[in-house]
Amino acid sequence: MRSLAVASPVPTAAAHRRRLRPSASGREVISQCLKCEINQDRPLGALRLGGNLPRHGSKNLLTPAAAVSVEQVEVSTYLPKGDMWSVHKFGGTCMGTPQRIQNVADVVLGDSSERKLIIVSAMSKVTDMMYSLVHKAQSRDDSYTEELDKVFEKHMAAAKDLLDGENLARFLSQLHSDISNLRAMLRAIYIAGHATESFSEFVVGHGELWSSQMLSYAVQKSGASCSWMDTREVLVVKPSGPDMVDPDYVESEKRLQKWFSRQPAEIIVATGFIASTAENIPTTLKRDGSDFSAAIIGSLVRARQVTIWTDVDGVFSADPRKVSEAVILSTLSYQEAWEMSYFGANVLHPRTIIPVMKDNIPIVIRNMFNLSAPGTVICKQPANEDADLDACVKSFATIDKLALVNVEGTGMAGVPGTSSAIFSAVKEVGANVIMISQASSEHSICFAVPEKEVAAVSAALHVRFREALAAGRLSKVEVIHGCSILAAVGLRMASTPGVSAILFDALAKANINVRAIAQGCSEYNITVVLKQEDCVRALRAAHSRFFLSKTTLAIGVIGPGLIGATLLNQLRDQVAILKENMNIDVRVIGITGASTMLLSDTGVDLTRWKEEMQKEAKPADLANFVRHLSEDHVFPNKVLVDCTADTNVASHYYDWLKKGIHVITPNKKANSGPLDRYLKLRTLQRASYTHYFYEATVGAGLPIISTLRGLLETGDKILRVEGIFSGTLSYIFNNFEGTRSFSDVVAEAKEAGYTEPDPRDDLSGTDVARKVIILARESGLRLELSDIPVESLVPEALKSCSSPNEFMQKLPSFDQDWARQRHEAEAAGEVLRYVGVVDVLNGKGRVELQRYNRDHPFAQLSGSDNIIAFTTSRYKEQPLIVRGPGAGAEVTAGGVFCDILRLASYLGAPS
Numbered sequence: 001m002r003s004l005a006v007a008s009p010v011p012t013a014a015a016h017r018r019r020l021r022p023s024a025s026g027r028e029v030i031s032q033c034l035k036c037e038i039n040q041d042r043p044l045g046a047l048r049l050g051g052n053l054p055r056h057g058s059k060n061l062l063t064p065a066a067a068v069s070v071e072q073v074e075v076s077t078y079l080p081k082g083d084m085w086s087v088h089k090f091g092g093t094c095m096g097t098p099q100r101i102q103n104v105a106d107v108v109l110g111d112s113s114e115r116k117l118i119i120v121s122a123m124s125k126v127t128d129m130m131y132s133l134v135h136k137a138q139s140r141d142d143s144y145t146e147e148l149d150k151v152f153e154k155h156m157a158a159a160k161d162l163l164d165g166e167n168l169a170r171f172l173s174q175l176h177s178d179i180s181n182l183r184a185m186l187r188a189i190y191i192a193g194h195a196t197e198s199f200s201e202f203v204v205g206h207g208e209l210w211s212s213q214m215l216s217y218a219v220q221k222s223g224a225s226c227s228w229m230d231t232r233e234v235l236v237v238k239p240s241g242p243d244m245v246d247p248d249y250v251e252s253e254k255r256l257q258k259w260f261s262r263q264p265a266e267i268i269v270a271t272g273f274i275a276s277t278a279e280n281i282p283t284t285l286k287r288d289g290s291d292f293s294a295a296i297i298g299s300l301v302r303a304r305q306v307t308i309w310t311d312v313d314g315v316f317s318a319d320p321r322k323v324s325e326a327v328i329l330s331t332l333s334y335q336e337a338w339e340m341s342y343f344g345a346n347v348l349h350p351r352t353i354i355p356v357m358k359d360n361i362p363i364v365i366r367n368m369f370n371l372s373a374p375g376t377v378i379c380k381q382p383a384n385e386d387a388d389l390d391a392c393v394k395s396f397a398t399i400d401k402l403a404l405v406n407v408e409g410t411g412m413a414g415v416p417g418t419s420s421a422i423f424s425a426v427k428e429v430g431a432n433v434i435m436i437s438q439a440s441s442e443h444s445i446c447f448a449v450p451e452k453e454v455a456a457v458s459a460a461l462h463v464r465f466r467e468a469l470a471a472g473r474l475s476k477v478e479v480i481h482g483c484s485i486l487a488a489v490g491l492r493m494a495s496t497p498g499v500s501a502i503l504f505d506a507l508a509k510a511n512i513n514v515r516a517i518a519q520g521c522s523e524y525n526i527t528v529v530l531k532q533e534d535c536v537r538a539l540r541a542a543h544s545r546f547f548l549s550k551t552t553l554a555i556g557v558i559g560p561g562l563i564g565a566t567l568l569n570q571l572r573d574q575v576a577i578l579k580e581n582m583n584i585d586v587r588v589i590g591i592t593g594a595s596t597m598l599l600s601d602t603g604v605d606l607t608r609w610k611e612e613m614q615k616e617a618k619p620a621d622l623a624n625f626v627r628h629l630s631e632d633h634v635f636p637n638k639v640l641v642d643c644t645a646d647t648n649v650a651s652h653y654y655d656w657l658k659k660g661i662h663v664i665t666p667n668k669k670a671n672s673g674p675l676d677r678y679l680k681l682r683t684l685q686r687a688s689y690t691h692y693f694y695e696a697t698v699g700a701g702l703p704i705i706s707t708l709r710g711l712l713e714t715g716d717k718i719l720r721v722e723g724i725f726s727g728t729l730s731y732i733f734n735n736f737e738g739t740r741s742f743s744d745v746v747a748e749a750k751e752a753g754y755t756e757p758d759p760r761d762d763l764s765g766t767d768v769a770r771k772v773i774i775l776a777r778e779s780g781l782r783l784e785l786s787d788i789p790v791e792s793l794v795p796e797a798l799k800s801c802s803s804p805n806e807f808m809q810k811l812p813s814f815d816q817d818w819a820r821q822r823h824e825a826e827a828a829g830e831v832l833r834y835v836g837v838v839d840v841l842n843g844k845g846r847v848e849l850q851r852y853n854r855d856h857p858f859a860q861l862s863g864s865d866n867i868i869a870f871t872t873s874r875y876k877e878q879p880l881i882v883r884g885p886g887a888g889a890e891v892t893a894g895g896v897f898c899d900i901l902r903l904a905s906y907l908g909a910p911s
């Protein structure tokens with residue numbers, strides 16, 4: 001080995017260390033340097049600790065004897081490798097201001113590792129400024145000179161803030177000299193109107209030279225042993241493709257050895273991003289190159305760990321701008337990090353992982369601005385990781401602006417060379433194929449490329465397969481525009497059954513159509529191609545299914561009247577409990593009445609929805625309300641809860657379900673409306689994963705629809721359903737006992753919230769007829785509302801009243817008639833009851849006022865009780881009876897709420 005003391009005429013800190021003893025501390029070495037400076041009577045300002053800064057002294061201070069002793073100790077200053085090294089890399093934002101650079105110095109000093117190698121990026125925005133200088137100069141835009149001044153001023157100001165005394169003077173003199181060299185070089189570029197790659201790489205690399213020098217001075221301020229390294233002296237790379245370089249490890253290691261033997265400090269602050277070619281021409285490691293520098297250096301010294309300091313707490317399970325519930329991952333395997341980076345997650349450039357992976361060196365991603373966050377460790381797959389199914393998927397990533405190319409034809413099957421011909425045509429146009437999927441029938445191959453490259457790809461394929469297309473061996477070369485990729489990444493997906501089922505189930509439940517799928521045998525990722533407009537929703541649906549096991553429902557409430565308002569208040573009191581106990585996250589993201597609506601992207605504050613409704617509301621617009629529910633929020637599952645009695649609102653259910661919006665309602669209008677519309681709705685409901693629930697339409701919160709369904713679905717045969725289906729009429733006849741007039745009792749029922757918005761709907765029997773129709777259709781009968789004979793209790797003269805109020809005012813004039821009817825029944829030992837019957841055997845239904853003996857179960861009711869008797873093949877002798885309050889705000893809203901939770905459980909919430 002060549003003696004460096006001989007090779008270099010300048011005694012460096014290494015030489016001073018050798019003069020003392022090999023193990024001399026940094027502080028001792030510096031003090032020896034200082035003594036030497038003083039003995040030489042040289043100004044302290046000339047002292048440099050290495051790198052491209054001028055070294056102190058201009059002649060060889062060592063005697064031949066000393067040179068020999070250097071030769072001998074050279075071995076002990078040989079680059080040590082292994083666990084004593086910890087490598088840190090600080091990105092541009094960490095180096096953004098003098099205060100931040102000082103914080104970085106503190107973090108470096110706080111690391112107790114024996115040896116530290118610190119790689120830094122340029123101060124934030126500086127690399128862009130440097131690229132812009134080159135760009136402007138070669139475009140002959142002379143504003144580059146002012147921009148260069150700005151670069152100078154930025155660094156001068158930062159240095160003045162951070163440093164003082166000799167260090168400041170040294171830095172500023174170097175900065176001056178660099179800027180004047182750059183000015184000359186940019187002038188040359190300006191004159192030539194062109195910058196060679198090496199010129200431009202030389203210029204842009206200055207950001208790192210300055211930031212790292214400032215940091216090394218800041219570290220030295222504390223008295224620590226610190227050298228500054230210009231990595232162009234050490235890192236040697238060779239081009240390996242457009243905008244890509246490969247490190248030459250052997251040569252770099254040799255140069256690092258050499259460098260270190262000259263300057264073996266405990267802390268080395270080095271430039272990120274820049275390197276040299278084998279011919280010593282300055283170059284860079286290209287964009288994001290500082291991470292790469294850290295990984296290569298980490299590998300060269302076999303570091304214990306490489307820490308990448310940035311401005312986030314670690315690697316997220318999904319892009320937090322798209323998924324607000326994204327979580328920080330504590331560990332990731334190299335392969336997982338690689339896959340995520342490939343799919344666009346802003347983790348690390350995949351090439352950064354290669355150098356550390358080969359030596360099993362962990363990379364830790366940490367937040368410089370939140371030192372308490374432990375960060376994410378990227379390492380070999382940890383052996384003891386949670387093996388549960390949901391934990392198999394580590395993260396999700398997406399790539400937008402893609403197009404799918406589908407090459408299809410019967411002539412492809414079994415013909416060797418087809419895919420080679422396809423992809424060589426793609427290669428010729430230089431397109432980047434992001435995923436490939438081939439149907440096993442070999443009739444089609446599809447692949448995704450960036451949208452901007454697809455025209456060229458399609459043209460190339462049309463040329464390449466012109467004959468095959470003409471002869472019909474290929475049927476088409478089709479381009480599907482506007483696609484995105486969603487990738488689920490996780491090493492443990494391999495050989496774990498059920499992972500893809502969960503993923504596709506989550507997508508199906510969010511009503512997302514998958515265009516293509518790819519999964520390699522390595523199973524590190526499952527890639528699905530979908531429409532770009534569905535991508536964020538797909539990401540959220542998949543993420544919440546795997547990560548949060550939380551079913552999030554975004555709810556739009558239509559009609560905050562009695563039932564709607566009661567439901568909102570019930571939700572208010574229960575949402576926190578649902579989240580805590582059942583992992584169900586219910587967000588009301590919109591409320592609309594007939595005249596105003598309130599919209600929210602994240603969820604209305606249910607403790608003050610009424611005030612908000614008055615303060616923030618916009619004019620009601622159902623189309624906009626539905627659009628908001630479809631698009632303006634982050635939640636995958638959307639539900640409209642119709643609490644109106646409006647036929648028009650009900651007429652939209654089909655379209656909403658088609659859009660993937662679940663519908664829940666106590667409104668009877670859709671299911672008792674025209675039969676064809678009802679059948680269409682139910683057919684759609686059965687054919688999709690979008691749900692339509694309406695338990696509260698019959699018997700309010702009582703389990704009527706679900707009981708009937710349970711009987712039918714388990715194979716029982718419904719013979720007859722009969723009972724008292726009206727809470728209002730039940731209340732009226734239970735309470736019309738001679739003490740109050742008929743009209744008073746009707747007013748009480750209205751006041752208690754049992755009646756329809758228009759009480760004539762109850763008294764006319766229409767409401768009961770609707771319930772009969774709903775149950776008849778549920779039992780398989782195809783009846784229209786007009787097929788049900790209804791005995792109306794609305795006096796003929798009041799049928800034409802223009803409003804519910806007018807009706808209520810005029811009703812007392814008929815009290816006498818009602819008193820007489822009641823008397824007659826009472827005299828016969830009977831009571832009046834208004835009943836509905838679904839006669840399934842005969843395919844009929846009817847609604848009528850009947851008299852029942854006082855012993856009859858129908859005569860035993862109280863309040864707003866409904867009673868419904870199901871006579872079936874299994875319940876033939878004794879019917880199955882459901883009884884209880886069948887109207888009223890709390891029980892009805894409770895029934896609607898039950899449907900919301902039923903939906904949550906259909907969507908995957910735990911039971």
Ligand SMILES: NC(=O)C1=CN([C@@H]2O[C@H](COP(=O)(O)OP(=O)(O)OC[C@H]3O[C@@H](n4cnc5c(N)ncnc54)[C@H](O)[C@@H]3O)[C@@H](O)[C@H]2O)C=CC1
Nearest residue numbers: 559560561562563593594643644645666667757887888892
């Ligand atoms: N009250 C009860 O015990 C039961 C009621 N139901 C059903 O619940 C529904 C609601 O009943 P209530 O709350 O008692 O009625 P309500 O009259 O108190 O409330 C209905 C609300 O819907 C609003 N509305 C009407 N048309 C609208 C439109 N196009 N867009 C937005 N909002 C509109 C009204 O302004 C009102 O605020 C009805 O369909 C009723 O049949 C079902 C079972 C029991």
Ligand SMILES: N[C@@H](CC=O)C(=O)O
Nearest residue numbers: 726727728754755756
């Ligand atoms: N008005 C209805 C309410 C429930 O559907 C009734 O009285 O039953």
Ligand code: NA
Nearest residue numbers: 695698700702
């Ligand atoms: Na019910």
